Amino acid sequence: xxxxxxxxxxxxxxxxxxxxxxxxxxxxxxxxxxxxxxxxxxxxxxxxxxxxxxxxxxxxxxxxxxxxxxxxxxxxxxxxxxxxxxxxxxxxxxxxxxxxxxxxxxxxxxxxxxxxxxxxxxxxxxxxxxxxxxxxxxxxxxxxxxxxxxxxxxxxxxxxxxxxxxxxxxxxxxxxxxxxxxxxxxxxxxxxxxxxxxxxxxxxxxxxxxxxxxxxxxxxxxxxxxxxxxxxxxxxxxxxxxxxxxxxxxxxxxxxxxxxxxxxxxxxxxxxxxxxxxxxxxxxxxxxxxxxxxxxxxxxxxxxxxxxxxxxxxxxxxxxxxxxxxxxxxxxxxxxxxxxxxxxxxxxxxxxxxxxxxxxxxxxxxxxxxxxxxxxxxxxxxxxxxxxxxxxxxxxxxxxxxxxxxxxxxxxxxxxxxxxxxxxxxxxxxxx
Amino acid sequence: xxxxxxxxxxxxxxxxxxxxxxxxxxxxxxxxxxxxxxxxxxxxxxxxxxxxxxxxxxxxxxxxxxxxxxxxxxxxxxxxxxxxxxxxxxxxxxxxxxxxxxxxxxxxxxxxxxxxxxxxxxxxxxxxxxxxxxxxxxxxxxxxxxxxxxxxxxxxxxxxxxxxxxxxxxxxxxxxxxxxxxxxxxxxxxxxxxxxxxxxxxxxxxxxxxxxxxxxxxxxxxxxxxxxx
Numbered sequence: 154x155x156x157x158x159x160x161x162x163x164x165x166x167x168x169x170x171x172x173x174x175x176x177x178x179x180x181x182x183x184x185x186x187x188x189x190x191x192x193x194x195x196x197x198x199x200x201x202x203x204x205x206x207x208x209x210x211x212x213x214x215x216x217x218x219x220x221x222x223x224x225x226x227x228x229x230x231x232x233x234x235x236x237x238x239x240x241x242x243x244x245x246x247x248x249x250x251x252x253x254x255x256x257x258x259x260x261x262x263x264x265x266x267x268x269x270x271x272x273x274x275x276x277x278x279x280x281x282x283x284x285x286x287x288x289x290x291x292x293x294x295x296x297x298x299x300x301x302x303x304x305x306x307x308x309x310x311x312x313x314x315x316x317x318x319x320x321x322x323x324x325x326x327x328x329x330x331x332x333x334x335x336x337x338x339x340x341x342x343x344x345x346x347x348x349x350x351x352x353x354x355x356x357x358x359x360x361x362x363x364x365x366x367x368x369x370x371x372x373x374x375x376x377x378x379x380x381x382x383x384x385x386x387x388x389x390x391x392x393x394x395x396x397x398x399x400x401x402x403x404x405x406x407x408x409x410x411x412x413x414x415x416x417x418x419x420x421x422x423x424x425x426x427x428x429x430x431x432x433x434x435x436x437x438x439x440x441x442x443x444x445x446x447x448x449x450x451x452x453x454x455x456x457x458x459x460x461x462x463x464x465x466x467x468x469x470x471x472x473x474x475x476x477x478x479x480x481x482x483x484x485x486x487x488x489x490x491x492x493x494x495x496x497x498x499x500x501x502x503x504x505x506x507x508x509x510x511x512x513x514x515x516x517x518x519x520x521x522x523x524x525x526x527x528x529x530x531x532x533x534x535x536x537x538x539x540x541x542x543x544x545x546x547x548x549x550x551x552x553x554x555x556x557x558x559x560x561x562x563x564x565x566x567x568x569x570x571x572x573x574x575x576x577x578x579x580x581x582x583x584x585x
Numbered sequence: 586x587x588x589x590x591x592x593x594x595x596x597x598x599x600x601x602x603x604x605x606x607x608x609x610x611x612x613x614x615x616x617x618x619x620x621x622x623x624x625x626x627x628x629x630x631x632x633x634x635x636x637x638x639x640x641x642x643x644x645x646x647x648x649x650x651x652x653x654x655x656x657x658x659x660x661x662x663x664x665x666x667x668x669x670x671x672x673x674x675x676x677x678x679x680x681x682x683x684x685x686x687x688x689x690x691x692x693x694x695x696x697x698x699x700x701x702x703x704x705x706x707x708x709x710x711x712x713x714x715x716x717x718x719x720x721x722x723x724x725x726x727x728x729x730x731x732x733x734x735x736x737x738x739x740x741x742x743x744x745x746x747x748x749x750x751x752x753x754x755x756x757x758x759x760x761x762x763x764x765x766x767x768x769x770x771x772x773x774x775x776x777x778x779x780x781x782x783x784x785x786x787x788x789x790x791x792x793x794x795x796x797x798x799x800x801x802x803x804x805x806x807x808x809x810x811x812x813x814x
Contacts, residue, residue, distance in 0.1 A: 154691065154694045157687075158682065158683065161682035162682055164682075165681070165682055473674075473676065473678050474680055476678070477672075477678035477680075478691075480637065480670075481667065481691060481692050481740075482663045482665075482666040482667025482668070482695050483695055577640060578634075578639040578640070579631075579634040579639045579640035582634075582639075582674075
């Protein structure tokens with residue numbers, strides 16, 4: 154009887170029920186959209202970090218990690234260590250790519266460019282044979298060629314590429330075109346300043362804004378000679394295959410790495426996952442997640458106020474019915490449950506509608522996303538998304554949002570109904 | 586049987602103590618068809634509420650079928666109302682979203698003593714008895730005032746209570762409907778030997794009852810039997 158009554162009561166004031174359920178539905182829809190966008194941005198960023206920036210894990214020389222933000226040129230994995238490390242990684246069947254990375258200034262003159270000037274970037278000297286087994290940068294060439302590729306016109310007689318591949322936003326800033334020469338200035342091993350005049354042989358348009366905005370890629374063999382690296386590199390980038398299983402494989406590898414001789418040497422090599430390297434990014438996503446929870450809380454408060462108001466009006470209008478139910482011997486708990494159930498039913502109506510609307514909107518956002526295009530070129534939002542921001546399907550959270558709204562809907566009837574059922578029956582009839 | 590012994594009721598109204606009843610005593614036997622009468626503020630509805638376990642008294646005691654009901658806790662009073670007391674209100678107080686049958690079943694459902702089918706059969710029977718055969722599945726807004734009051738009477742009677750309390754049951758009805766309703770209640774009183782207690786100042790109601798206890802300013806001023814008022 155209680156279910157039947159609560160269900161029928163819900164349709165008693167159809168417009169009011171519809172407005173309240175709509176408010177809940179809209180709240181859920183926007184919460185799903187926001188959660189979906191953040192989840193999508195989070196997933197895309199993680200993928201773009203691993204594919205273009207951090208790889209799944211990196212091995213550094215001792216003390217490098219603490220100063221990694223400055224790209225120091227004092228801590229190297231030396232030639233002899235590299236040979237042993239290569240053998241170890243090959244033995245474990247881990248894909249790897251040695252790299253030398255440092256900050257650089259890029260000077261461009263009027264000889265090639267409209268105006269002379271300079272910009273800053275991050276020089277990545279890569280092993281052209283191994284880099285594409287770890288990173289996907291070589292797949293993202295917008296124009297020209299990847300280093301030592303078939304269209305690379307800068308390859309010298311020993312097969313070394315002497316050109317540079319730069320990010321598309323960087324190229325746009327400089328108004329650079331293929332074949333233009335730039336002067337890349339950075340510090341070599343030991344700290345001396347070196348300049349390298351190199352032609353632009355390729356331009357990258359990747360999904361990672363950091364690569365697009367500041368990436369300068371050159372052949373490790375060429376840079377080794379120019380910066381006197383003596384076969385040393387600043388890092389080894391590692392890949393553990395598909396991203397979905399990468400973290401687990403990393404954990405297994407870490408155990409093996411720690412048990413190996415590299416960790417016990419006088420100057421041990423250090424292994425870090427992308428999560429260690431991008432701890433700041435993860436903190437950002439966590440804080441964004443907290444912000445979205447605040448939004449969710451607001452949504453729930455709005456739902457609570459809406460339902461509470463609806464139920465308060467219902468309770469006030471049904472005073473005599475409450476009194477009558479009490480005269481029939483129905484308990485306060487029954488009457489309160491009747492109103493809470495009614496609130497719950499309105500919550501179900503709102504939640505289902507909200508889920509359907511939210512899923513439809515999210516489907517659109519997953520398929521097409523929002524193209525922020527040039528807006529993202531000028532600002533750093535922390536996320537590694539270069540143009541189109543797409544949503545993701547975070548189904549457990551979506552269901553949690555709807556469940557939360559449902560719970561709040563039921564609980565919101567608690568106070569207004571509770572107040573009325575405590576009043577003496579005679580008092581209720583006196584007031585009616 | 587209802588026994589009222591030295592009942593007093595004081596309540597607070599606008600920060601002042603109002604003595605609604607000042608030592609009222611009466612005895613109402615099973616099967617009586619009687620009324621508490623008196624002008625507004627005489628205490629008749631207060632007395633009806635106390636007998637119906639709807640309110641708490643300040644002093645005295647009330648017995649229903651030899652059980653003192655005035656000292657019971659709120660849940661115990663709920664049980665008494667469930668099983669032993671039927672109510673008929675001036676404004677019917679039917680649930681508008683339920684049909685006539687469902688409104689009647691509401692009084693049975695709480696007893697948890699009948700199956701759904703039994704409740705339906707009993708409700709149909711009692712609705713037929715009050716002259717609503719064929720209208721069982723109509724909602725209150727599809728019934729006239731008189732028909733709604735008949736549903737209310739059926740709801741009060743359906744559980745065979747010891748006593749039926751009716752607070753101004755004809756106040757919202759025209760005279761023709763009032764007459765029909767009173768006639769019906771009188772018949773039911775005779776048929777079921779149910780005790781009917783009215784609270785009213787309606788002369789038509791008073792002309793139907795067999796006994797009138799008149800109240801004024803919270804005191805019984807007369808107790809007369811067989812239309813001798």
